[in-house]
Amino acid sequence: MYKAIFIDIDDTLLDYVPCCREAFDAALGRESDELFQLFFDISGRLFSEAKRGLHTIAEVMELYPAEFCEKAGLGSEAVEPFKHAFRAAWGTTHTLVPGTIETLEALRAKGYRLFAASNSFGHLQRSRLQHAGILAYFEDTYISMDIGYDKPDVRFYEEALRRCGLQPNEVLMVGDSMTTDIQGAKAAGLDTCFFDRRGEGTAKEDILTITSLPELLKYV
Numbered sequence: 001m002y003k004a005i006f007i008d009i010d011d012t013l014l015d016y017v018p019c020c021r022e023a024f025d026a027a028l029g030r031e032s033d034e035l036f037q038l039f040f041d042i043s044g045r046l047f048s049e050a051k052r053g054l055h056t057i058a059e060v061m062e063l064y065p066a067e068f069c070e071k072a073g074l075g076s077e078a079v080e081p082f083k084h085a086f087r088a089a090w091g092t093t094h095t096l097v098p099g100t101i102e103t104l105e106a107l108r109a110k111g112y113r114l115f116a117a118s119n120s121f122g123h124l125q126r127s128r129l130q131h132a133g134i135l136a137y138f139e140d141t142y143i144s145m146d147i148g149y150d151k152p153d154v155r156f157y158e159e160a161l162r163r164c165g166l167q168p169n170e171v172l173m174v175g176d177s178m179t180t181d182i183q184g185a186k187a188a189g190l191d192t193c194f195f196d197r198r199g200e201g202t203a204k205e206d207i208l209t210i211t212s213l214p215e216l217l218k219y220v
């Protein structure tokens, strides 16, 4: 039925929290549960605000290191070194969500064209997929900073479709965010599959929902 599958990266293929913790510890130069929680809360709030259109992802990437360094009392001179150290470390973080490799392997075996679709820096996301050993499964990667628009903007999906030469009804979008992945892709005319990773049960009855990646193989 579908010719291709677009797949979100964070909290769909790669486990966001351990990746974030690893990069945070590297950037801070030590382990601190308290400071990590502060960082996680700040970045989480800003990314949520971005989903509501209050910031671009590019803006969030600048805002959260600055707000964290200020609230952690590290001083303004710490912002740039922290930001660069975090990004450098982030580019190698690659903790896989369980079932990722077997699912990608099976989807390729079924003949689907696979594309990663993520809000972030292109070079960092490709580096992470490479470190995780899964970059080669993807024909191309559609990452917001390269595409020029952030999910859930329909223009992200329109540009991705233009690049792979497919119609909306030929592609299934899979992701863990009801906003960026599901609502955005639906608005662009794609069918969607909500990955309810944490069993939050936020799915609507009319949205195809899976609770593990291999479950996707039952539907495609």
Ligand SMILES: [Mg+2]
Pocket: 008, 009, 010, 011, 012, 175, 176, 177
């Ligand atoms: Mg995600």
